[in-house]
Amino acid sequence: xxxxxxxxxxxxxxxxxxxxxxxxxxxxxxxxxxxxxxxxxxxxxxxxxxxxxxxxxxxxxxxxxxxxxxxxxxxxxxxxxxxxxxxxxxxxxxxxxxxxxxxxxxxxxxxxxxxxxxxxxxxxxxxxxxxxxxxxxxxxxxxxxxxxxxxxxxxx
Numbered sequence: 001x002x003x004x005x006x007x008x009x010x011x012x013x014x015x016x017x018x019x020x021x022x023x024x025x026x027x028x029x030x031x032x033x034x035x036x037x038x039x040x041x042x043x044x045x046x047x048x049x050x051x052x053x054x055x056x057x058x059x060x061x062x063x064x065x066x067x068x069x070x071x072x073x074x075x076x077x078x079x080x081x082x083x084x085x086x087x088x089x090x091x092x093x094x095x096x097x098x099x100x101x102x103x104x105x106x107x108x109x110x111x112x113x114x115x116x117x118x119x120x121x122x123x124x125x126x127x128x129x130x131x132x133x134x135x136x137x138x139x140x141x142x143x144x145x146x147x148x149x150x151x152x153x154x155x156x
Contacts, residue, residue: 084110
């Protein structure tokens with residue numbers, strides 16, 4: 001196993017610039033739906049998937065501003081239904097289900113890209129919601145999740 005050894009016993013200081021990644025930015029942007037307070041996310045990459053996620057947030061009622069890799073999301077009032085015409089463009093759109101469920105106690109999201117649940121790891125999300133006490137229905141190409149009261153659980 002490779003390792004890094006640091007000798008010297010001196011305090012380390014300084015900073016590094018970490019580039020943004022799509023795989024970390026998408027769930028972070030979805031998580032902005034959890035609060036009514038404005039959220040500022042830095043180093044969001046300028047990619048089609050991040051643009052699609054911002055479109056989903058706007059369709060859900062959030063106000064979004066983007067400038068030079070920084071995104072500000074204010075989700076004071078949100079609705080709990082994400083329409084197919086926006087969701088179909090990106091598999092990661094399922095990431096808004098959890099924040100919407102937590103905030104609105106229900107959520108409806110069209111199947112991402114019209115995919116079948118078993119073909120992609122979406123079923124893991126749904127099993128997690130059920131373990132937390134949510135009712136999950138898949139009907140008419142939509143995932144509907146309801147939970148008036150979520151409960152903690154160990155999810156393996």
